[in-house]
Amino acid sequence: MKQLSIQYPFKKLRSEIVSGGPPKDGIPSVDEPTFVGATEANQTLRADDIVFGVVRGADVKAYPQKILVWHEIANDTLDRTPVSVTYCPLTGTAMGFERGETTFGVSGRLLNDNLVMYDRATDSRWPQMLGTAISGELEGKSLREFRLIWTTWGSWRDAYPNTQVLSEDTGYIREYDRDPYGSYTPLSGYYEGGSPLFPPLRTDDRYGSKSVVIGTRASTGAAALSKASLRDRGVIEGELAGTPLVAIHNPSLDTAYVYWNPDDAQFTLRDGTVTDSRGQRYTPDDLPLEREYAFDAMWFAWAGFYPETREFE
Numbered sequence: 001m002k003q004l005s006i007q008y009p010f011k012k013l014r015s016e017i018v019s020g021g022p023p024k025d026g027i028p029s030v031d032e033p034t035f036v037g038a039t040e041a042n043q044t045l046r047a048d049d050i051v052f053g054v055v056r057g058a059d060v061k062a063y064p065q066k067i068l069v070w071h072e073i074a075n076d077t078l079d080r081t082p083v084s085v086t087y088c089p090l091t092g093t094a095m096g097f098e099r100g101e102t103t104f105g106v107s108g109r110l111l112n113d114n115l116v117m118y119d120r121a122t123d124s125r126w127p128q129m130l131g132t133a134i135s136g137e138l139e140g141k142s143l144r145e146f147r148l149i150w151t152t153w154g155s156w157r158d159a160y161p162n163t164q165v166l167s168e169d170t171g172y173i174r175e176y177d178r179d180p181y182g183s184y185t186p187l188s189g190y191y192e193g194g195s196p197l198f199p200p201l202r203t204d205d206r207y208g209s210k211s212v213v214i215g216t217r218a219s220t221g222a223a224a225l226s227k228a229s230l231r232d233r234g235v236i237e238g239e240l241a242g243t244p245l246v247a248i249h250n251p252s253l254d255t256a257y258v259y260w261n262p263d264d265a266q267f268t269l270r271d272g273t274v275t276d277s278r279g280q281r282y283t284p285d286d287l288p289l290e291r292e293y294a295f296d297a298m299w300f301a302w303a304g305f306y307p308e309t310r311e312f313e
Helices: 010-015 153-159 227-233 299-305
Strands: 035-037 050-056 059-064 073-078 081-088 093-098 104-111 114-119 125-127 149-152 164-166 182-184 187-189 212-218 221-226 235-240 243-250 255-260 267-270 273-276 294-298
Touching: 050 081, 050 153, 059 073, 059 153, 073 104, 081 114, 093 294, 104 125, 149 153, 149 255, 212 227, 212 255, 212 299, 221 227, 221 235, 221 299, 227 235, 227 243, 235 267, 243 267, 255 294, 294 299
Parallel strands: 059 164
Antiparallel strands: 035 164, 050 059, 050 149, 073 081, 081 093, 104 114, 114 125, 182 187, 212 221, 212 294, 235 243, 243 255, 267 273
16 A cells, blocks of 8 residues: 555545445456456457556556456456456546455445445445545555556557457356447447536536546646547647646557656657657657656546646647
8 A cells, every 4th residue: 555645535525425326246346357368359359349458577468348347346466466457437447456465346336426446354445546545444545556558459469469368257147248338439328428427526628528538646736638639649748736747649559658757858759659859769658757657537537536637738
């Protein structure tokens, strides 16, 4: 566990928690995940299916969205570290956490439409997007997060042909070829637009409610940018508490990386390669800057938790 970096009004947040419908563990976490290779995964995954990819140490894995939409949490091990891979369909957020000696489950409750997890050691409650316990024995503690790459199966498979893929052999019978909320490919249903399922904590019209943003947060505040704009422009500059930031698009995985850029260095992106003002070349995920944790989210959810968020230019 790590100490909380951004202060939250826990009492106020607890008062905003609502029932999502299913009871505690009514959406069952995957606690004994099994994996298959890319060749076998090709039999059940289309190239444009969404997966959440991760590389940690020697482990390269992909977790299909069409499986996690039915489970929301997979308790796994990566690089010999116990982790929870989590996905909330109502906020469009896929996030990884180091879970320590416990496992996480789905509480059946929501905050700002976001999955509220619980740990099976203390029953403390953890809104996924905060990664911080807002009630229970561990209130105020934050989990160590790690990046999941929101991308397509075809893109991930091409980049990591030796990847392992979460199998549909979860121990549960579910219609893994049917998403109860709609579809990302093509975009339809809940994901396409309209209002959140439950009233969000706040409303903010700087972006469309369900527009996808790349959000990042630190002890000094939070910042976000439109993923569609970054896809179009390649590089977008911003700042947080007076320190410049730069966001870089990775076209091969259609993902983004956010870096602290204190010297306001200039970068351009062309054909998947980043070039600085001196002509030095880098891959989008390996600039000579400190990278900040960032993840995809629906705008309403990000703005609800981080109302003072700064926009990238």
